[in-house]
Amino acid sequence: xxxxDLPAVYDESTIKTLSSLExxxxxSGMYIGRLGDGSNLDxxxxxxxxxxxxxxxxxxxxxxxxxxxxxxxxxKAAVRDYGRGIPLGKVVAAVSIINxxxxxNDDVFQFSVGLNGVGTKAVNALSGHFLVQSYREGEYFQAVxxxxxxxxxxTGKTNEPNGTYVEFIPDKAIFGEFKFNTEFIQQRMWNxxxxxxxxxxxxxxxKFEAKNGLLDLLGAEIGDKMAYPIxxxxxxxxxxxxxxxxxxxxxxFSFVNGQYTSDGGTHLSxxxxxxxxxxxxxxxxxxxxxxxREGIAGAVAVKVKNPIFESQTKNKLxxxxxxxxILQEVREAxxxxxxxxxxxxxxxxxxxxxxxxLRKELNSVKKEAKxxxxxxxxxxxxxxxxxxxxxxxxxxxxxxxxxxxxxSAAGSMITCRDVYNQAIYALRGKPENLHGKKRTEIYKNExxxxxxxxxxxxxxxxxxxxxxxxxxxxxxxxxxxxxxLVMSFFLNFFEELVVSGRVFILETPLFRVRNKKTTxxxxxxxxxxxxxxxxxxxxxxxxxxxxxISPSEFGxxxxxxxxxxxxxxxxxxxxxxxxxxxxxKNTPNRRQFIMENLR
Numbered sequence: 001x002x003x004x005d006l007p008a009v010y011d012e013s014t015i016k017t018l019s020s021l022e023x024x025x026x027x028s029g030m031y032i033g034r035l036g037d038g039s040n041l042d043x044x045x046x047x048x049x050x051x052x053x054x055x056x057x058x059x060x061x062x063x064x065x066x067x068x069x070x071x072x073x074x075x076k077a078a079v080r081d082y083g084r085g086i087p088l089g090k091v092v093a094a095v096s097i098i099n100x101x102x103x104x105n106d107d108v109f110q111f112s113v114g115l116n117g118v119g120t121k122a123v124n125a126l127s128g129h130f131l132v133q134s135y136r137e138g139e140y141f142q143a144v145x146x147x148x149x150x151x152x153x154x155t156g157k158t159n160e161p162n163g164t165y166v167e168f169i170p171d172k173a174i175f176g177e178f179k180f181n182t183e184f185i186q187q188r189m190w191n192x193x194x195x196x197x198x199x200x201x202x203x204x205x206x207k208f209e210a211k212n213g214l215l216d217l218l219g220a221e222i223g224d225k226m227a228y229p230i231x232x233x234x235x236x237x238x239x240x241x242x243x244x245x246x247x248x249x250x251x252x253f254s255f256v257n258g259q260y261t262s263d264g265g266t267h268l269s270x271x272x273x274x275x276x277x278x279x280x281x282x283x284x285x286x287x288x289x290x291x292x293r294e295g296i297a298g299a300v301a302v303k304v305k306n307p308i309f310e311s312q313t314k315n316k317l318x319x320x321x322x323x324x325x326i327l328q329e330v331r332e333a334x335x336x337x338x339x340x341x342x343x344x345x346x347x348x349x350x351x352x353x354x355x356x357x358l359r360k361e362l363n364s365v366k367k368e369a370k371x372x373x374x375x376x377x378x379x380x381x382x383x384x385x386x387x388x389x390x391x392x393x394x395x396x397x398x399x400x401x402x403x404x405x406x407x408s409a410a411g412s413m414i415t416c417r418d419v420y421n422q423a424i425y426a427l428r429g430k431p432e433n434l435h436g437k438k439r440t441e442i443y444k445n446e447x448x449x450x451x452x453x454x455x456x457x458x459x460x461x462x463x464x465x466x467x468x469x470x471x472x473x474x475x476x477x478x479x480x481x482x483x484x485l486v487m488s489f490f491l492n493f494f495e496e497l498v499v500s501g502r503v504f505i506l507e508t509p510l511f512r513v514r515n516k517k518t519t520x521x522x523x524x525x526x527x528x529x530x531x532x533x534x535x536x537x538x539x540x541x542x543x544x545x546x547x548x549i550s551p552s553e554f555g556x557x558x559x560x561x562x563x564x565x566x567x568x569x570x571x572x573x574x575x576x577x578x579x580x581x582x583x584x585k586n587t588p589n590r591r592q593f594i595m596e597n598l599r
Contacts, residue, residue, distance in 0.1 A: 021096060021148030024125040028174060031122040038178040040566050041187075042501070045170045045178055048126060050188065051119035052079045052166045057192060057258050059083025060199050065163060070189065070203045072180055076129070078167035085162045086134040088141040092150060095120045095132050095143070120166070124148050128171040135160040147171055188260075191217070195258045195301055214241040214299040217253065222297050225576065228347040233333040238326060240271060240333075242298030244351050246576070248439060248493050249461060250293050255301040256309075256317050262501055263310075265317030270326035271300045277327065278334030283349060291355040302326065358439075365443045382447075383454045384414050386423040389465040400468035401425055401454065402506065402558070405482050408547025409472065416555035423466065425454050430478070431485050435492055435583040448489060461496050469497065470564060472506040474545040487567060488583045498567055507563035508549065512541040521553075523563070 024031050028044065036043025049070075056068045056079055065082035072078075086094050098121055124130045125148035133142040135158055142154040170178060182204070189201045193208040194217035201208040210216040215232040218241045227244040245251075254261045254268040261268070275298075276289045308318040338345040388396040401423040404410045410426035417424065432445050442448050452458055456465040471486050473479035483505065490497050497503055509521035513531035515538045522528040532538055543549055549557070557563075581589065 021098075021121065021125040024122050025147065025174065028122075028126060032126070035175055036178075037176065038180055041184045041568060043178075044126070045175060045180060046184055046188070048123045048168065048170060049077050049079075049185065051123050052077075052168070053188075053192065054258070055120060056081035056083065056164070057196060057199075059164075060196055061258070066198060067200045067202070070185070070201065072182065072185065072204055075178070075180070076167060076169045077180070078165065080163060080165045082161055082163040085136040085164050086132070086141075088134055088136055088139060088155070091132060091134050091141045092143050092153065095124045095130070096145070096148060096150065097121070121148075123166075123168055126171055126174050127168040128173070129167075129169040131165075131167045133165040135162055135164070137162065147173070190220070191255075191260055192258065195255055214239050214301060217241070218243070218297065218299045221253070221299075226297075227295075227351055228344040229341070231334065231337050231341075231344070233330075233337065235329055235333070237303045238300070238329055240298065240300040240330060242275070242296055244295045244348070245297050247295055247297070247495050249295075249496050251297045251496050251499055253299040255299075256307050257303055258301075259307075261315055261317055263316035265310075266319055266323060267302045267304075267317050267326060268300060270323040271298070271330055274327045274330035275334065278331040279338075279348070279352075281331060282335045282338045282345070287352055288356065288359070291352050291359060294355040294359070295351070362440055362443075365440045380425075380450050380454045382410075382426040382428075382450065384410070384417075384424040385454075386418070387420045389456075390467055391465065396421070397467055399423070399466045400470050401466040402470045402472045403427065403451070403486055404546065405429075405473040405479060406547070409474070409545065412547060412549055412551045412554045413472070413558060415551035417558060422558065423454075425451060427482065427486075430482055431489065433485055433488065433583055435488050435579050436585075437492075439493055442493065451489075457494055457497070461494055464497070464502065467502075468504055468564070469502050470504045470506050471567075472508075472546060475508070475510055476544065479545075484582065488579060491569075491579060498569060501566060501568065503567040504564040505567060506558070507565060508543070508546060508557050510543055512543065512553075513538050514541075515539070521557075 028035065032044045032047040034040070034042060034044060036045070038045050053068065053070065056065070059065050059081055060068070060083070062083075064084050067082055069080040070078070120132075124132075124145050127148075128146060130145040130148075131142065132145075133140055138157060138159070140156055140158040140160065144151045144153075172178075185203060186206070186208075189203045189208040190210075193199060193201055194210040194213055197211060197213045199209070212232070213234060215230055218230055222243070222245055225245040225247070227246075230241050230243045232241045233239065250272075252264065252268055252272075254264050254271075256265070256267060272289075272293065275296075276287070276292050279292055280287055302322065304317070304319055304322060306319075310316045310318060338348070386399055386401075388399050390396045390399060392399075399421045402413055402417075402425070404413060404424060404426050406429065407426055410424050413422075413424050428447060431447050431451075434441050434445070434448065442452055454465075455469065456463045469490075471483050473482045487498075487503070490503055507523060509523050510525075511522040511528040511531075513520045513522060513528060513535055515535045518535055520527075520531040520535065522531050528540060532540060546554075580586070581593075
């Protein structure tokens with residue numbers, strides 16, 4: 001055995017003790033999830049801002065400070081609240097020593113968003129510049145850090161009102177090149193405002209305020225698509241709102257202590273169960289949950305003393321002890337609302353009966369295709385499955401299915417994919433446009449039916465088999481058209497997949513620039529020009545389709561360096577109008593729009 005093949009020495013010298021902030025920098029994913037460059041709502045730079053704002057929200061929840069100012073100047077973000085201010089003698093410790101904070105004291109912070117006293121410490125550790133200033137009773141304390149290391153402290157007198165000011169610049173040594181997207185921040189400010197009635201947030205001087213909490217949030221999301229006025233209830237520890245729309249499936253926005261839980265959790269499960277119980281109690285019926293919830297749009301926010309989240313990014317709540325009281329309170333509130341609003345009760349009942357009729361119609365179509373479905377369940381044509389799926393827990397969390405355009409692209413991907421976590425579904429060409437058609441039409445379209453079965457979402461999107469659905473088409477007009485048809489399919493019939501952040505678009509390079517020594521792959525013309533200038537004597541190849549990229553090259557584009565663009569929607573209320581325009585039967589209007597805007 002060669003010397004270099006021998007295992008490394010394992011003795012006392014190999015045991016290292018990292019400071020808490022060093023550990024955050026080394027294992028940043030444990031604390032803020034993904035890093036990213038700011039192009040995705042869940043990228044780390046937004047988590048850093050959220051952690052700082054969360055602390056200010058906690059002050060408001062406890063009754064201190066009705067205004068928060070958030071400013072963004074290039075790469076620098078700043079937050080000023082008007083709460084109590086961090087106790088001056090503990091400012092440095094509060095932002096730099098793990099497990100230090102007042103959030104372990106229920107008398108001070110009863111319903112904190114912050115978790116384990118880590119939030120601002122992570123911001124500090126992951127910032128190239130971090131400044132905190134606390135104002136209390138005419139005095140201030142300021143501390144400046146870089147990469148979690150204290151650079152200077154300052155104290156003095158001030159006329160500033162009580163509160164805390166924090167500014168930070170994410171560290172490029174961690175995040176690389178990044179850019180804040182103001183639309184993402186605006187959406188989060190609006191959520192904060194709706195979850196904290198009476199709080200005024202100013203983002204770059206734009207005011208965000210909601211006087212009616214989740215009623216305002218849901219109303220803004222669905223617009224005038226509601227079947228009956230929104231059912232709204234606000235209690236001490238729970239607030240909820242819901243109505244029915246013309247959309248398929250269920251759409252929910254759930255929150256815990258002001259934190260958006262994109263993956264739901266026990267609070268959302270209990271809320272959905274309580275909806276069914278309350279409606280059945282009022283009508284003295286035993287309606288099927290599918291009929292009650294088909295087309296529902298809702299929002300629920302709970303306050304929990306000791307929230308247990310699945311990760312530091314707090315996407316899913318795990319507390320089981322909250323189920324009983326949520327069930328009782330929501331059930332009673334729904335019965336009370338329906339008694340007081342007989343017209344809404346009538347419309348809701350008609351909607352449930354209509355849903356039941358549609359479900360039975362759908363079941364008859366399913367029955368006709370029963371034998372075919374059995375065969376498909378065993379061997380779905382054009383699907384090359386992977387070994388792990390979401391139902392496998394942690395092993396399947398990173399699973400994804402690529403929806404590709406034709407056999408050529410699928411062939412390259414199948415050869416180089418990760419067989420454990422990457423599945424491939426090949427479309428024959430352009431799928432049928434089902435916009436404006438009933439759900440039963442899926443069962444008459446073999447290709448889209450097979451896609452639905454491959455995803456496992458026939459009966460419930462919660463049965464989705466893959467963590468990510470990735471649309472992988474060529475970067476040409478046909479590819480973009482197929483992309484639009486697939487997205488239209490999801491938005492028409494499985495809207496909640498998009499709302500919950502499950503749908504993505506694969507970015508692949510448009511150009512390969514290489515000389516005898518170096519090869520660079522470029523995703524746009526600007527990158528191509530830079531690479532051409534850098535590599536003397538280089539040749540440029542333009543990839544017209546995914547099938548032109550050899551399997552040996554393709555592996556890196558769906559491997560650890562994969563580039564995904566998430567498909568998200570700012571508000572549900574405009575989706576119907578957008579789909580009608582781009583995918584509906586108004587060809588003359590579309591033609592006119594193209595002629596006026598073509599460049």
